[in-house]
Amino acid sequence: MPYVPTPPGVARKMLELAGAGPDDIVYDLGCGDGRILITAVKEFGVKRAVGVEIRRELVQEARKKIAAEGLSDRIEIIHGDMFEVDISEASIVTLFLLTSVNDELAPKLEKELSPGTRVVSHEFQITSWRPSVLATIHDEFTSHNIYLYVIGAHR
Numbered sequence: 542m543p544y545v546p547t548p549p550g551v552a553r554k555m556l557e558l559a560g561a562g563p564d565d566i567v568y569d570l571g572c573g574d575g576r577i578l579i580t581a582v583k584e585f586g587v588k589r590a591v592g593v594e595i596r597r598e599l600v601q602e603a604r605k606k607i608a609a610e611g612l613s614d615r616i617e618i619i620h621g622d623m624f625e626v627d628i629s630e631a632s633i634v635t636l637f638l639l640t641s642v643n644d645e646l647a648p649k650l651e652k653e654l655s656p657g658t659r660v661v662s663h664e665f666q667i668t669s670w671r672p673s674v675l676a677t678i679h680d681e682f683t684s685h686n687i688y689l690y691v692i693g694a695h696r
């Protein structure tokens with residue numbers, strides 16, 4: 542499957558919609574090159590950010606970028622399967638997966654996340670959940686949907 546990252550403007554908008562700030566811990570499930578995590582720490586000042594990524598070469602790329610930014614103390618990349626990682630400390634979870642994968646993840650999100658946690662998904666919805674916000678943003682190539690869900694208000 543080809544690797545497709547979230548464009549910077551979309552990442553920024555996802556974090557803005559989630560209200561990211563200094564009290565937050567952000568988890569990006571399937572974090573690719575770590576760009577959402579880096580934006581969350583650098584531009585939104587979140588306390589900590591954690592990415593989970595299954596592809597070794599992307600884990601290495603993300604860790605290299607994070608080190609180059611001097612952010613290794615604030616951003617952790619876990620090499621593994623996001624279904625196996627405890628995400629209960631997250632106050633914001635970001636996703637850019639597929640609707641089918643989101644739907645598989647939904648029970649885990651509901652089980653582990655506290656009320657008020659924001660789940661923000663680029664492009665793909667969680668079919669049985671109700672978004673608090675659905676935003677569409679346009680760049681020079683295409684348009685992007687962003688779904689914001691708030692645990693407790695998602696059904």
Ligand code: SAM
Pocket residue numbers: 544545546547548569570571572573574575576577593594595596599621622623624636637638663
């Ligand atoms: N979140 C990043 C972004 O928005 O730029 C990357 C999104 S990319 C479309 C999806 C990523 O999820 C890929 O890097 C893929 O390897 C990873 N992924 C897919 N299934 C996974 C799993 N079960 N556990 C961890 N990572 C996974």
